[in-house]
Amino acid sequence: MPQAIAITRHQGMEAVELVAPDGARATVLLHGAHVLSWIPAGADEQLYVSPKTAYASGQAVRGGVPVVFPQFAERGPLQKHGFARTKPWQLVSAEQGEDDALAVLRLRDDAATRMLWPHAFEAELSVRVAGRTLEIELACENRGEAAFSFATALHSYLRLGDLDAASLAGLSGLRYFDSVDRSEKTQRVELLLPSGELDRIYEQVLERELTLHEQLPDGSERRLLIRQQGFEDAVVWNPGADKCAALADMPADGFRQMLCVEAATIMRPIELQPGESWAGMQILTLL
Numbered sequence: 711m712p713q714a715i716a717i718t719r720h721q722g723m724e725a726v727e728l729v730a731p732d733g734a735r736a737t738v739l740l741h742g743a744h745v746l747s748w749i750p751a752g753a754d755e756q757l758y759v760s761p762k763t764a765y766a767s768g769q770a771v772r773g774g775v776p777v778v779f780p781q782f783a784e785r786g787p788l789q790k791h792g793f794a795r796t797k798p799w800q801l802v803s804a805e806q807g808e809d810d811a812l813a814v815l816r817l818r819d820d821a822a823t824r825m826l827w828p829h830a831f832e833a834e835l836s837v838r839v840a841g842r843t844l845e846i847e848l849a850c851e852n853r854g855e856a857a858f859s860f861a862t863a864l865h866s867y868l869r870l871g872d873l874d875a876a877s878l879a880g881l882s883g884l885r886y887f888d889s890v891d892r893s894e895k896t897q898r899v900e901l902l903l904p905s906g907e908l909d910r911i912y913e914q915v916l917e918r919e920l921t922l923h924e925q926l927p928d929g930s931e932r933r934l935l936i937r938q939q940g941f942e943d944a945v946v947w948n949p950g951a952d953k954c955a956a957l958a959d960m961p962a963d964g965f966r967q968m969l970c971v972e973a974a975t976i977m978r979p980i981e982l983q984p985g986e987s988w989a990g991m992q993i994l995t996l997l
C-alpha cells in the first residue's frame with residue numbers, strides 16, 4: 711500500500727520530502743514545483759543550491775531544478791524564464807510506493823497568468839526517486855479554445871566539487887546556439903571541459919545520453935548519466951567568474967560548484983491545439 715507523504719516546511723516554505731524505501735530522497739518545494747535536493751540511495755547530494763538564494767514568494771530559487779515555462783530566458787515578452795518558477799504550485803499527491811517515492815504538482819492558469827500569457831493551461835510536474843535515479847516529468851495540456859505555443863526547460867543545477875575536475879560527454883557532432891556570442895556552432899570535441907562562461911543551446915539532443923564526469927580528490931570518478939525524453943534541446947550553462955560575481959544570489963566562487971545541464975525545448979517551441987497535451991522528462995542516474 712502506498713504511504714501518503716504529508717507537506718512539511720523547508721527553508722520556511724511548504725515542501726514535500728520524498729523518501730523511497732531504499733533510502734533515495736528528494737525535496738520538492740511547492741513554490742515553483744522546485745526540486746531542491748536529490749540524494750540517491752547510498753550516495754550524497756547531487757544538486758547544487760546557492761547558499762545565498764532567496765526563499766520568498768515571487769522570487770526564483772538559485773539552484774536545484776527550476777521549471778522554465780512558458781518562455782526560455784529573454785526569448786519573448788515575459789519575465790526571464792517565464793512565470794512557473796515563481797508561482798505556488800498545488801500538491802496533487804505525494805507518496806512512498808513499494809520501491810519508489812513520487813510527488814505530483816500542478817499549476818493552472820489564473821487571472822494573474824492570463825494577464826501575462828492569455829492561455830488556459832494545466833501543467834503537471836511529477837518527481838520520482840528510486841535507487842540511483844531521479845525522474846522529473848513536465849506535462850502541459852491546452853485547456854482553452856485556441857492554440858498556443860511555449861518553450862520550456864528543466865533547469866537542473868548539478869552539484870560539483872570542483873568545476874575544473876568536471877567534463878560533459880555525449881554532445882559531439884551536435885549543432886548549438888552559443889548564447890555568449892550569439893552564433894551557431896557545431897560541437898567538435900567529444901568532451902566539453904567547462905571553463906569560463908558557458909551558455910549554449912544544443913539542438914536535437916533527443917536520443918543522446920550525456921554523462922557528467924568528475925574526478926574526485928580520492929582518485930575515483932563520479933559519473934552522472936543525463937537522459938531526456940520529449941525535450942528536443944539541452945542547455946549547458948555556467949556563469950563563469952565574472953557573471954557569477956554579478957549575481958546577487960550566488961557566492962563569488964559558486965560557479966565552481968555547479969554545472970547546469972537542462973532538458974529543454976527552445977528552438978522549435980511546442981505548439982498545442984485545444985485539448986492537446988505534451989510531456990517531457992529528464993532522467994538523472996548516478997552510475
Ligand SMILES: O=P(O)(O)OC[C@H]1O[C@@H](O)[C@H](O)[C@@H](O)[C@@H]1O
Nearest residue numbers: 783790791865889909910945947
Ligand atoms: O539568472 P536566471 O534567470 O536564473 O538564468 C540563469 C541562466 O539560465 C540559463 O538557462 C540561460 O541559458 C542563461 O542565459 C541564464 O543566465
